[in-house]
Every structure is written in C-alpha cells, then in structure tokens.
Amino acid sequence: MIEVEGLTRYYGAKKAISDVTFQVKKGEILGLLGPNAAGKTTTMRILTCFMPPTSGKATVGGYDIFENSIDVRRITGYLPENPPLYMDMTTRDYLEFVARIKETPKDKLISEVDSVVEKAAIGDVQNRIIGKLSKGYKQRVGLAQSLLNNPQIVILDEPTVGLDPKQIIEIRDLIRNLKGDHTVILSSHILPEIEQTCERVVIINQGKVVAQDTPEELTRKLKGGEKVILQIEGSSEDIKKALKGIKGIDKMDIEKVKQGVSKIIIESDKDLRKDLAQKVVNSGLGLLELTVDKFTLEDIFLELTTKEEEVA
Numbered sequence: 080m081i082e083v084e085g086l087t088r089y090y091g092a093k094k095a096i097s098d099v100t101f102q103v104k105k106g107e108i109l110g111l112l113g114p115n116a117a118g119k120t121t122t123m124r125i126l127t128c129f130m131p132p133t134s135g136k137a138t139v140g141g142y143d144i145f146e147n148s149i150d151v152r153r154i155t156g157y158l159p160e161n162p163p164l165y166m167d168m169t170t171r172d173y174l175e176f177v178a179r180i181k182e183t184p185k186d187k188l189i190s191e192v193d194s195v196v197e198k199a200a201i202g203d204v205q206n207r208i209i210g211k212l213s214k215g216y217k218q219r220v221g222l223a224q225s226l227l228n229n230p231q232i233v234i235l236d237e238p239t240v241g242l243d244p245k246q247i248i249e250i251r252d253l254i255r256n257l258k259g260d261h262t263v264i265l266s267s268h269i270l271p272e273i274e275q276t277c278e279r280v281v282i283i284n285q286g287k288v289v290a291q292d293t294p295e296e297l298t299r300k301l302k303g304g305e306k307v308i309l310q311i312e313g314s315s316e317d318i319k320k321a322l323k324g325i326k327g328i329d330k331m332d333i334e335k336v337k338q339g340v341s342k343i344i345i346e347s348d349k350d351l352r353k354d355l356a357q358k359v360v361n362s363g364l365g366l367l368e369l370t371v372d373k374f375t376l377e378d379i380f381l382e383l384t385t386k387e388e389e390v391a
C-alpha cells in the first residue's frame with residue numbers, strides 16, 4: 080500500500096533523512112519509532128506530499144508522490160505534529176470547514192462530519208470553541224479532521240505527545256480501531272506506545288532506518304543479543320572450521336577484508352566474546368580485532384526509554 084525507497088532529504092546542507100526504505104501493507108498499522116530529530120516528521124511530510132524528498136521515490140496507494148501528488152493527498156488523512164486547528168472556531172464548524180476544503184460532496188457533508196465525530200468520540204464537544212478544549216480533546220479533533228472522507232491511508236505524527244496517561248490510552252484505543260479499515264503510519268519516540276498499537280515497527284535514528292520488525296521480534300532482539308565483529312588472520316576455511324564448534328551462534332557472516340584477513344560478524348543472544356577469542360587463538364589463527372557492534376538496538380532502546388520517562 081505504501082512503498083518507500085531510498086528517501087533522502089536535505090535541509091540546506093543538513094541531511095535530515097538518508098536512504099529511508101520500508102513498506103506498509105494494506106490495513107496494517109506501522110509504527111515509526113525514533114528519538115527526537117530522528118527524521119520521523121520529515122518522512123511523514125514527504126509521504127503526505129507536504130514537501131518533496133531530495134532524492135528517492137515513494138508510492139502511496141499506488142500513486143507516485145511526484146507524479147500524482149493530488150491523488151496521494153486525496154486518499155491520505157494527515158495529523159501533523161502540531162494539529163492545524165482554528166482555535167476560535169467550534170469543533171463542528173471547523174470539521175465542516177475542513178470537509179469542504181477536502182471536497183466532500185455537499186449532500187454528504189453532514190453525515191461525513193457526524194461519522195468522524197463518532198469515530199473520534201468528540202460528540203460532547205461539538206459545539207464548544209476549540210481553543211477552550213483540553214489538550215486531549217484538541218488532539219481528538221485533529222484526529223477527526225484526518226479521518227474526513229474515510230481516507231485509505233492515515234498518517235499520524237506523534238499523536239499522543241503532551242497528553243496525560245488517561246488521554247494517551249483513549250487516543251491509543253481510537254487508533255487501534257482504525258486497523259483494517261485504514262492503513263496507518265504512526266510516529267512516536269516511546270517504545271511501549273508503539274508496541275501496544277502497531278503490528279510492525281520501523282526504527283529510525285539520525286535519519287537512517289536501523290531496524291524493522293514486529294514488536295515481538297524487536298523486543299526479543301533488544302533483550303538479548305549483540306553483534307560481535309572479529310578480524311581474523313587466516314584462510315576463511317580455517318576460520319569457519321575454528322568457529323564451527325562454538326555453541327550459541329545464531330548467524331555468522333564472513334567478509335574478506337584483504338588477502339588472508341577476514342571480517343566475521345556474529346549474532347547471538349549470548350555473550351560469546353570469551354569463547355570466540357579462545358577458539359580463534361587456540362586454533363593458531365591471528366586475532367586482529369574483536370569488538371561489539373557499537374550501534375546495537377539496545378543503545379537506541381536506551382535512548383528511547385530515557386526519553387519516555389519525561390512523559391510517563
């Protein structure tokens with residue numbers, strides 16, 4: 080439903096996102112998870128045709144963001160980071176106004192607004208001035224405008240930021256209810272938030288996609304597991320033979336660095352550093368380097384959970 084390939088965007092000389100690639104299936108809720116300044120908003124602005132990428136391509140519901148930008152916008156509902164609300168309008172007037180901008184047919188206007196009012200559970204504040212509503216209600220009005228005309232695709236930029244725990248649960252439930260009828264991309268810098276709402280997660284950090292998987296798989300990887308990188312002198316045959324007996328290796332890649340030297344990348348949910356070093360040395364091979372991948376998911380997870388405490 081959404082295909083993103085190699086998106087890169089510069090703001091002046093600053094690279095905000097770099098080679099971002101992912102897909103979203105029809106009816107799926109995808110979480111875009113990353114700390115502040117990771118590039119979430121930039122990615123969403125590109126997918127909603129708010130601005131173009133510097134390079135790369137993307138299709139939304141089959142429409143190209145360059146070639147068919149109006150079609151993309153027609154089938155997409157967007158809740159930006161700062162909801163575009165008119166503070167001195169009533170909820171109802173505002174939604175009718177947005178519906179007219181979105182070209183809702185005149186005879187469907189009332190029923191369409193009724194339908195999003197119900198979905199966002201804002202019936203009791205329909206006739207209130209938006210500026211006087213609580214932050215949670217304002218956010219729901221923003222969500223309601225994004226659902227006008229029943230868009231196939233809904234893109235929500237940090238929809239729970241700044242809300243209290245009760246409001247977060249309410250918004251989360253509203254978003255979960257969109258599943259199946261809409262394809263949803265939701266951004267957040269809070270891991271549990273994404274875990275509870277999304278079926279698949281793309282983790283983005285410093286403009287790059289660093290992992291994508293189901294929340295369960297990611298949690299499993301985050302709990303244990305690290306990558307050990309070795310540089311070993313010796314033939315790749317001898318290296319493979321030497322490492323064969325070590326228990327607990329989930330995955331092993333061998334790359335040739337230069338003649339007689341190989342780089343070995345080992346994934347495991349155990350700490351295998353000691354076993355690896357011993358085995359290499361005992362086999363008469365030269366251990367040139369042994370490091371743990373400094374960019375593990377755990378680092379990102381830590382960064383994310385640290386930020387989470389400010390909200391929870």
Ligand SMILES: Nc1ncnc2c1ncn2[C@@H]1O[C@H](COP(=O)(O)OP(=O)(O)O)[C@@H](O)[C@H]1O
Pocket residue numbers: 090093094095096113114115116117118119120121122
């Ligand atoms: N309009 C802009 N002009 C210059 N730099 C920007 C602009 N918008 C975002 N950036 C920079 O691009 C990077 C990614 O920002 P953003 O996409 O807003 O991240 P996120 O939404 O994940 O917090 C950040 O370093 C940010 O400072």
Ligand SMILES: [Mg+2]
Pocket residue numbers: 119120121160236237
């Ligand atoms: Mg943002």
